[in-house]
Amino acid sequence: MVQRIDKELLRKRAEHNDGELSSLKEVTLHQYDIEKIENLDVYCRHLEILFLQNNQISKIENLHKLKELKYLQLALNNVSKIENLEGCEALEKLDLTVNFVEDPLDVECLKGNEMLRELFLVGNPCTQKEGYREFVITTLPQLKNLDGRDITRSERIEAAQVYENVRKRFIREREERTGTVYEAKVEAEPAPQKANDHESSKAQYNENSTNSSDSLNEGRNPTPASGDIDELEEKRWRFQNEPVPHTPSARLEAARDLASMREGKNNQNPPTKQQQSPTPLFAPDGRVLQKNQGKWPFHFAITTDTITLHVELSKFVDTSLIDVDVQPTWLRISVKGKILQLVLDEEVQTENVLCERSRVTGWLAVTMVKAHVDKTKADVIEIRNKERRIKEDEERQKRALQRKQETSAERKKNYRTSFTPTESVDLRNIVADAQTPTASAKASIFDRTFSIMPPVVPDDFEDDPSVPPLC
Structure with a gap:
């Protein structure tokens, strides 16, 4: 079956863009045995990078509306002529490695692609002709790299000197080849005697x-x-x-x-899938069997009015793939075909169930109201909120009691309140670790000794009574 470039294939290859084709910038369509370029100008007008290598494409077509295309990869195809790329105004890189381009004059159709900077024609018959590189360099002055080699200024000057002679020779070879190519195409067409020729x-x-020797048959x-x-x-x-x-x-x-x-081969030997027998969920006598096919860790949180099951699911599992079925005495959770089935110790109300999932961890919590709770009293959400408030109050009281005990223990550690009869008590240091500074400590801050020396009076000093004292 020949693979075509249709909307389904493009959406499949546009997963990185959420399957959106109108804004698609890059698509990879290699190794699909595609024989024709089509529908890209209909669905993907804003393509910038197009990978079509290793297919069976024989003609470059239907790309003239891709005005933003910058890189076209067509290596390992059946392209025999460079054509229909004039409309790709933004084309910067063209790769035609290992194709069947025979005529170097085909590159003249790329003169209008002024943004073209890299061209790869390695492995094409045209690269074996004398003067090929000089002709391409002069024909496309906008190129900076040809077949992986940078084009130097001196190389351009030398190529321009032989350009006219090389081009005339290529034109002459094309005219001589026109008839032979047509005959070759006629001979290459499948004849009705092809099967007979093959049999002969x-x-x-x-x-x-x-009849021949064994050496001629070696390797066959x-x-x-x-x-x-x-x-x-x-x-x-x-x-x-x-x-x-x-x-x-x-x-x-x-x-x-x-x-x-x-x-x-696939039709002759279709893959045989072993059909697994359905997993039994109930015993022959009607008992509910407990199962944990996904091997998920779980635990129950039981209060006076509710039973809550916590299942540690992966946060990467989508919630739409999870199904919960609660019965009076058991419940079943199905995740992507795998079942967790558990029997409950007490009977619950099937119509008063709350399923919650953590956005951070992905864990699943199933809260069920016990059967003895009055249905008209409150629903599961109110009961759950009430239990949470009670639990928070208990934890708050527990923390306050713990802080009080720690404070009391710290006081007992810092203050000595009892002594043995034979022990001498130093009443001055009865408080070992006093937080307030002592009087001696305060005094030590200001208890400083200063040495004040009288000023030296020179011998020729004269006291002038008209000068007032300094203090």
Whole structure:
């Protein structure tokens, strides 16, 4: 079956863009045996990067509306002519490695792509012609890199000097090749005697294989018996023993043969899936069997009015894949086909159940109201909130009592209140770790001694009575 570029395939390859095609910037369509470029100009007008390598594409087409396309990857295809890229105004990189481009004059259609900076034609017949690089460098002055090699200024000057002669030679070769190419295409078309030719060549091969020496048959598989050959085996024999020419039509035919061989093999040997017997959920006598197929950790929290089951599910499991079924004496939780089934110690109300899930951890909590609770008294949410308030009050009182006990223990540690009769008590230091500074400590702060020396009076000093004292 030939793979086409349709909306379904594009949405499948656009998972990184949430399947949105109108804003898709990059898509990878390699190794799908695609034979034609289509529908990209309809669904993906804003493509910037397009990977189409290793397919069976024989013609560049339907890309003229991709005005934002910057990188086109067409390596390992059957492209024989560079064409229909004039509308790709933003094209910066074109990769046609290992294709069948034979005429170097085809690059002249890329003159209008002014943003083109890199071109790869390695592995094409045109690269084997003398003067190919000089011709491409001069024809496309906007290029900076050709076949992975940077283009230098001196190389451009040398290429411009031989450009005219090289171009005339390429034009002459094209004119000479026009007739031969047409004849080659006629000969390459499948003739009605193709099957007979194949039978004769196979018979000749069998005759040569029996009469020739063993050295000629080395490395080849023996021809299967004619009575045992079916269509699939015949294709496999041809693929393994007959040489395949390196042409676009031969490559396309080989790809189709491989695809049909794979399909035939799958049809002959369909994968047999062992049908597992359904897991029993109840015993023959009607008892409910407890199961934990997902091996999830769980625990119960039981109060006077409710029973809460906590299941440690992964936070990456979507909530839509979880199903909860609560019965009076048991409950069942199904997660992606795996079942957790548990029997309850007390009977619960099936219509008064609350299921909650943590956004942080993903854990599941199923709160069930016991059967003895009055249904008209309150629903499960009010009962749950009331129990939470009671629990918070208990924890608050517990913490207050714990702080009080710690404070009392600390006081007993710091203050000595009892002494033995024979022990001498120092009343001055009865409080060992006093927090307030003592009088001696306060005094020590200001208890400082200063040494004040009288000023030295020179011998020639004269006391002037008109000068008032300084203090």
